[in-house]
Amino acid sequence: MAQQDGEPPPRRSDARRNRERILEVALAELTHSPAVALSTIARKAGVGQGTFYRNFPDRESLILEVYRFEVQQVFEAARQLLGTRTPEQALREWLDRLAQYASAKAGLADAMCEATRAPATPARWGHAPVTAAVELLLAANEEAGTIRPGVTSEDFLLAIAGLWHIGTHDDAHERAQRLFDLVTDGLRAGAPGARHEKNG
Numbered sequence: 001m002a003q004q005d006g007e008p009p010p011r012r013s014d015a016r017r018n019r020e021r022i023l024e025v026a027l028a029e030l031t032h033s034p035a036v037a038l039s040t041i042a043r044k045a046g047v048g049q050g051t052f053y054r055n056f057p058d059r060e061s062l063i064l065e066v067y068r069f070e071v072q073q074v075f076e077a078a079r080q081l082l083g084t085r086t087p088e089q090a091l092r093e094w095l096d097r098l099a100q101y102a103s104a105k106a107g108l109a110d111a112m113c114e115a116t117r118a119p120a121t122p123a124r125w126g127h128a129p130v131t132a133a134v135e136l137l138l139a140a141n142e143e144a145g146t147i148r149p150g151v152t153s154e155d156f157l158l159a160i161a162g163l164w165h166i167g168t169h170d171d172a173h174e175r176a177q178r179l180f181d182l183v184t185d186g187l188r189a190g191a192p193g194a195r196h197e198k199n200g
Contacts, residue, residue, distance in 0.1 A: 145193020
């Protein structure tokens with residue numbers, strides 16, 4: 001009896017794995033088709049309807065949880081890049097990854113829009129991790145003198161807002177690169193260390 005009271009239920013790890021499996025399948029299915037039926041996700045995840053709805057009572061709760069996980073990975077990428085790159089390189093590579101994310105998750109963005117009836121922008125799909133990533137990158141670059149001082153995360157997110165309107169056209173990557181060139185050139189203008197770095 002004491003053992004039952006003091007230990008987690010035996011099925012708790014199974015429940016965790018079921019939840020993770022549902023999210024994994026939901027990410028793939030929603031990215032491919034925003035209108036995929038929840039019953040299809042449950043079937044491909046290998047769980048019953050009861051298990052599915054205990055974890056995610058409706059479509060919106062599922063989509064929001066998938067986004068929460070995915071956006072957290074955006075923050076983790078910023079931290080990892082700063083550990084292996086110069087601040088300036090980390091910022092640019094993070095932008096490239098963000099563009100890939102936006103393109104690959106176009107279907108999921110459509111699903112998010114449908115579920116929340118709101119624009120699929122960072123401010124709507126879990127702004128905190130994205131803002132934290134931007135603040136981390138900007139702080140490192142300002143300390144290194146590679147960007148102009150005083151740039152806020154809000155300034156930065158407004159500057160790259162065009163990314164969310166590029167879509168998935170054949171030239172989407174090139175268009176994103178041009179946008180990021182403009183943004184990073186603007187950030188370097190007036191940077192105290194920019195001229196010094198160019199001169200070696």
